[in-house]
Amino acid sequence: MTKTIEAEGLLLIPDPHVAATPPGQRLDGFMEQVLAKLAFCLERAARDNLVPVILGDLFHWPRDNPNSLLVALIGLFGPHRPFTLVGNHDKYQTRLTDDCSVAVLRAAGVVRLIDEAGPVFRLQTPGGAALICASPDGFPLPRVFEKSEDEEVVWLCHHNIGFPDFPDRQVAPREIEGVDWVVNGHIHRPQPTLVRGGTRWANPGNVTRLTFSRRTRERVPAASIWRPGCEDLTHVPVPHLPFERVFPDQPLPEEAPGGAREPSAFLAGLERLAWRRTAEGAGLREFLSANLNPELPEAKLVWELYEEVTGNGRET
16 A cells, blocks of 8 residues: 655655765765755755655765765665665666665665655645656656546656757657656756646756766756646755866866767766776776777876776786
8 A cells, every 4th residue: 555645745856976986077075065965955855844755866886885975874864764766876787786875775774765666655735635656767657547536646757858958868758648747867957847748747957966067067956846736846956066166177078069068988988887897907908998099198198097006007
């Protein structure tokens, strides 16, 4: 039987990407800054009687996070037990296993993990009732859903959805009979809410700035509030430092026409390697040998750094 929770609405916290080591081009202090954002959101939820829901990618790295980070999250989450949707960054090689960090938080009893598709809980508010459902990463959205006439249906997800800035993504917004709202994590850039028949599609954007770009510099990280009967989400700015305090002091990269940055396959490959890094650096050596152009002026420096960090010589 689906549990009923009495509250005023939902406080949606998209994609925190908490990590002890700053990802990408973020500077030192990243972990403390993200924990402060989470603390603010949970305190706001408690103050306004909202149910806190993390829309996936609580962690940036799925496992091997230090105990100090896990202990900090256990202390922070314990009094609130936020619902936490499983995102792609929360899983190791597309699988949620007991050695993933989010599974540790579930075992500690400090999160209510959403790792299967379907109804999660009923929300009873002064403004009406709602059935909160979800599709974690890897689970499809429903084609149709049988709903009760006296409640709204909100479907949370962590998917590649074709919002205006991303028309080629896999899931095209459409009317889903029986679903009033689809609220998506995963896509970090905020998107306008779309109406497709009786279904509204929302993508509030993440609370943590990760991309070193002009768009990131201009936007304000925010959580969002959903209440029954609302026409759109209400955005709640979260504490954040100026862009120049959290990213390096260097020129911003050029952007492709339309403002989209060209994806870097080289950097994407390096990030994948970080997920499955080995102590001897063998995977990194193979990746650099296959992908690093020796004619680039920085190639020699990259190899010198590799040898210094791993203690391994370059195979020639």
